[in-house]
Amino acid sequence: MKLELISFKLCPFAQRAIISLNQQNIDFEITYINPMDPPDWFKEISPTGQVPLLKADDQIIFESNVITEFINDISSKSTHPENPIQKANNRSWMAFSSSLFDDLFGMVTGDEEKFNSSKNALFDKLAKIEAVKGDRAFFNGDEFNMIDAAFAPVFMRLAWINEFTDNALSIAEFKNLSAWSDAVLAVEEVKTSVVDGLDDVYYSNIEGREGYLSTLLVD
Template identity: 35%
Template sequence: MTLHLTSHALCPYVQRASISMTEKGVAFERTDIDLANKPDWFLAISPLGKTPVLTDNDQSIFESSAILEYLEETQPHPLHPSDPLLRAQHRGWIEFGSSVLNDIAGFYGTKDKDVFEAKVETLRAKFSQLETQLGEGPYFEGSAFSLVDAVFGPVFRYFDVFDQIGDFGILTDKPKVQSWRAALTARPSVQSAVSADYPELLWAFLLKRQSHLSGLMMDRPGGEAGL
């Protein structure tokens, strides 16, 4: 075993790499670190101080997009389409997925109600774009699981907790998106990308943000106690 993934328990970008390697049937080790107390050895291999970092035979790669491409080039069972045009389009949708994650961070992080509501509208609009892009499924490109699916599995995982807080209508009236979400939720590689206590960890993380969403959580019966 030569692949080692340096991780954070809640990082959606780490989950991408984990899902990719699991789908490829590649053995790897994983070490979670505390990003609030980064060890020196981690800072030595992560110039941006972020997870994930993939180490292969003592050589390290940082940034999830670079890691995914490296895995595609060096490991079996490609998750990118073979057609160059379709492959380039998928790379674009992967970046779209990253922009959705940025909006999700704004959604759960802002203290301002107006900004919060603006983020809700932005997320609704982006998932409406996805609704028009999706076909018959069950995955992004039909029956084949791709890296776009590996990116959106962690995206949808957030909503498993958000749905416990309130109905924000972000995924409402989007049957193709909902079906895609269900297919990814059931995928073993997506399930195994996080620990069993992920929902509780995410709940605690969101509460600590002291954001507008945190206030809605506190208003929920037993909100401080968690799920």
């Protein structure tokens, strides 16, 4: 099967798919577009106008969590827990994790009021995750699973923002979550899931948005 991922370099949702493809050692091609100025061929094949899309031969698969499920389905080793309740629980928290990106977007683009309301919303959600996380390295234990890939882009962006500012979004108060973030960000497939220098692009993006967060940048 020929796989082509249609992506955008800064897209956290596409990053989930790249991590899963790399973790499963699956060959794929990647085509980058700018979803803010998409080419006509993309508009024709994308039902939502959003990336990522995974083209599997001639079929279009969209929605990042569906794409990672598909990658799992065509792989010999599952990155989900076997137990149906635990698997459903992982899927619930994967869906929950997607809303964290809305809060991050609000913080990167908003004025001070929007930054603070988005930060409060994000930290309320992080507290809920902390309450269920437990103290194992990854969400389900010692193995990096699909749910860890779903959260990885959030942890990467929080780490970047903390590095660029005086820890404006420190998650140190959440002990289990902090340790989980460290473990996830140390995984090779996570480290190699973004192009070199993407942290600088993210920095420039924050600067260019001229929101409240840009006033907190320290270098």
